[in-house]
Amino acid sequence: MENKTLQEEELFHDKWADSINIDEVMVDESFEACTSPENRLIIKKLGDIKGKKILDLGCGAGEASIYFAKKGAKVTATDISKGMLEVVNKVAQKHNVTVYTKQSYSHQIDFDDKTFDIVYAGNLLHHVDIEPTIKEVCRVLKNKGIFVSWDPLAHNPIINIYRQIAKEVRTEDEHPLKFIDIEVFRRHFSVVDIYTTWFFTLWIFIKFYFFDKINPNKERYWKKIIIEHNKLEPLYCPLEKLDHIILKIFPFLRRYCWNIVLISYK
DSSP states (O other): OOHHHHHHHHHHHHHHHHTOOGGGOOTTHHHHSTTOHHHHHHHHHHOOOTTOEEEEETOTTOHHHHHHHHTTOEEEEEESOHHHHHHHHHHHHHTTOOEEEEEOBTTBOOSOTTOEEEEEEESOGGGSOHHHHHHHHHHHEEEEEEEEEEEEBSOOHHHHHHHHHOGGGSOTTOOOBOGGGHHHHHHHOSEEEEEEEOSGGGHHHHIIIIISOOOTTTSOHHHHHHHTHHHHHHHHHHHHHHHHHHHHHOGGGGGGSSEEEEEEEO
16 A cells, blocks of 8 residues: 555544544444444354453544453454544543554554454455454464455446445545465465355445434444434344345355355464
8 A cells, every 4th residue: 555545544633533522432332232243243253351361453433442451351453543642542531441552554564473363454454455464463462363354346237336425434544355365364364254244234334324304424334333223223233134144055155145254273
């Protein structure tokens, strides 16, 4: 990734960080709300993380960092944005946990080899060069370490329309993952488990736009689903059950889900 693009990413996220209300950062909800299927799956797969050394790569506002720390993990949070790291420190203080923060690029992780038991990357890989990032993740992971990540997929036409509309809350270099990108993971990890989320549940996005008349450039839909998880539960949960049934019967439809979760074992 070119230096100009990195600077633009840093500036975009610094500006976003300035707009964040610390009291509105939803830590527990980001992992436990019905509308957080990716993180619910990840925490289930990781099991007991007490005492584990975890790197939250591209930590953003620090929801994952703080959640892991509350569960007893030894957490390091890195991000391209100093502004976001300042947010993380404030959120950690609010929740009475300790998180070590450090500015770092994903393709040049500033830690020694085999430092971490787990590397977590939520909504990061579609912002960065995937292969250099995964090589660095492998380097800093201990033997038998685990890389857990989730990102948007590129194949759903409804979501692609949303992306074209919501340009003000996205950066130009974003590149949602394609199924072919999974081969990069398989080159570097011994086992890669694949899960997808949000198929029929994407009806909620259609509802936001056409029925609730919510401007996607004014409100980030992927934040709104967490904020309003209690209100959305009666709609979301039946649709999620339908997703599980239909995607099991017709697995080729998984490519048209919104997000992909990858659990990669070194």
